[in-house]
Amino acid sequence: MTSKEIRKQYLQFFESKGHLIVPSAPIVLKDDPTLMFNNSGMAQFKEYFLGNGTPKSPRIADTQKCLRVSGKHNDLEDVGFDTYHHTMFEMLGNWSFGDYFKKEAINWAWELLTEVYKIPKENLYVSVFEGSKEDNVPFDQEAWDIWKGLIDEDRIILGNKKDNFWEMGDQGPCGPCSEIHVDLRTDAEKASVSGKSLVNNDHPQVVEIWNNVFMEFNRKADGSLEKLPAQHVDTGMGFERLCMALQGKTSNYDTDVFTPLIEKVEQITRLKYTSNEVKNISEEQNKTNIAIRVIVDHVRAVAFAIADGQLPSNTGAGYVIRRILRRAIRYGFTFLDTKEPFINKLVEVLANQMGEFFPEIKSQQQLVTNVIREEEASFLRTLDQGLQLLDKVVAETKGKEVSGAKAFELYDTFGFPIDLTALILREKGYELDEVGFNAAMQEQKNRSRAASEVSTEDWSVLIPGNVETFVGYDQTENEVKITRIRKVDSKKDGILYQIVLDNTPFYPEGGGQVGDKGTLVSANETIDIIDTKKENNLILHFAKQLPENVNAGFVAKVNTDLRDLSSRNHSATHLMHLALRTILGTHVEQKGSLVNPNNLRFDFSHFSKVTDEQLLEVENFVNTRIQQQLPLIERRSIPIQQALDEGAMALFGEKYGDNVRAIKFGESMELCGGIHVKNTAEIWHFKIVSEGAVAAGIRRIEAITSDAVKTHFALQENILDEVKIALKNPQDILKSVVSLQEDNAKLKKQIEQLLKEKIDGLKNTLVFEFQEINGINFLSKQVDLSMSSTKDLAQALGSSNPNSFVVLASIEDNTPNIHCYISKELVAEKSLNANAVIKELGKYIDGNGGGQPFFASGKGKNVSGIKEALEKAVDFVK
Structure with missing residues (x-):
């Protein structure tokens, strides 16, 4: 069976069991601050397990794109070295929300594996939770009894809390689980060693393929367990491992999930990959295999993350994506000898391979290719720079051990991989101070952990069973009751309280728009709400203190001044989106946005700079629609397909329900949950303040509306008045400035002459001041010139005399500078090096510098050291 057929058969099987088949959620999470990425199949269903929402069906099945590269689930460093770990993988899952439980889940899993996929029963082992005295959870007798009716008892294994008790996190829903493992070894290997002894022991051919989790408990902040009001089933089967088992392979990378990508790498690099069936390969071939596995795994993770809206960057989730891609580039650079960007060429293969089931990789193919290509080129330049810096570190090292702190600086500041540093040092005959490096790394991790440390208490539920409603589209003030509260203590923000209301006019951060601020007012006190966010379908109101009486009645009041400003910027963003698609082309798609009371920021796909003329067109387009006073046409709950058929724009990487809210101003129609003006006239005016590149194929526009535009125009008018005064109030300011520029240009030419x-x-x-010393024409002198002119003079003097060694110094703005020119024949024959000369002489002026062997420059802080530096220069030629 092909991988496509395996995936299709899984979904058809559970559809036949009454499950609703739903699409994969984006790999990048937008509305769960506790997770950067979807790291398991259940992540998109957390709100149902927590009881904060109602699923479309009590039975659901899907295949979910997952990414595990940070936090508790981190497989990154294993990827490439074994045959079954991945950064991005598909998790096949079937779910029961308060419907069926252990009996059905176990029996269906067995039926699918043995009767539909026809995996021999003698190749399977299962595990059952042995119980935990610590948590007061008994042995899972029910699961044991069910399995005993399906499989020989000697193939059932008791598992401990680590292996057979699944938890969503430190707090939240959890429960015992029952895993299914497959033994893919040869008959001879099975006869030699029992597969039972290899389960959960990291054997590459005895692997877990399916985990059935029985959600029964809620883990509280104090570590204790309480029963959930309903029992749920959460299962996950590794798609890539299943393909390995069904295609008769002993490595995930030998399945058709990866072979098309591997073949493309082979074609590009002209190197061969050997399958897992080939034994006794050379060390060199093993390194090649590892590098190819790293690359074909990582390109999937990076490509799907970009397609779902996460661009590589230096912070947060973007940093994780950049790190994965750089690991792939580095392996290609070191072990496949790839010195030019090539990983981007794999995106086409990936899109053709997976685009049918995951259409986002096909629709975003060009963008993904461009971003990866640019990132590759950038990091290859970094590697080249890092090699030079490493040479410098080695040159300055006394002895044969390179400082761990220096290596960490290369890693932390320049992104130079530590394993590449160690490899190059070994080749040069040096050792790396790994203890020092690890100490520096740990120190940074401790700082980072301390900065991000968060302690969250359990919810204190005041009104059980309440389902919060959002009324903020129609009201900015409403009578409310507090339904639950919890305390959160973080190093970053200190102690904050999260408050949930029975209904709320406060808009929670989402769709690029910041959350509302405002107050909760009772008869006796006022509590400031400093932010509003959404988490697992709960709207959280953040406050620095709790009301004295949390059971009182309150009036929730939104700060309408701030909200109105945000809504004007949000509506202007929609109009600008339409303007860009109209003026630049329909290839323009939103790739990110930020809407707050002060301004708006909009990232979009476009492959060249937007010209000043085009920006002016965009401004005029938006302002025309503001002047037309277009009314808001809002439809709050229409079928998503109907909205799309009517021309509504859907944003990539967003998760939409069956029914959506559509916002329309004239020709602009988008799916959006944000706050908008009732009429475009409220925006008053739209002004672009900047345009620039964010990444390859991604541009960013920042703009302002309303009060910010008034402030902007007032500021420009003040600047113009100051310019007038400075120019002695001329009749024609522009003519005066042009005249000034022309005079300045003439004076510059005269100065240059x-x-x-x-x-x-x-x-x-x-x-005539050159001295001949040991066959070298030597000159050392201080001159009264600028730094750049001193440099020009040194080069002119040196190039006009054979065998010359010139050192000139000067002072500019009380800063000493030194320049050294050495004839190329001296560099070759006498091993003289201007770079080394400047580093030595720079010590006398408390400075440093560098350059090439035949010319180098430096500057410092100590003017009085010039004389000694010039006197010491002669030592190099004596």
């Missing part, structure tokens, strides 16, 4: 004459005069004078 005078400097040239001065340099020529000094050259003609100094040429």
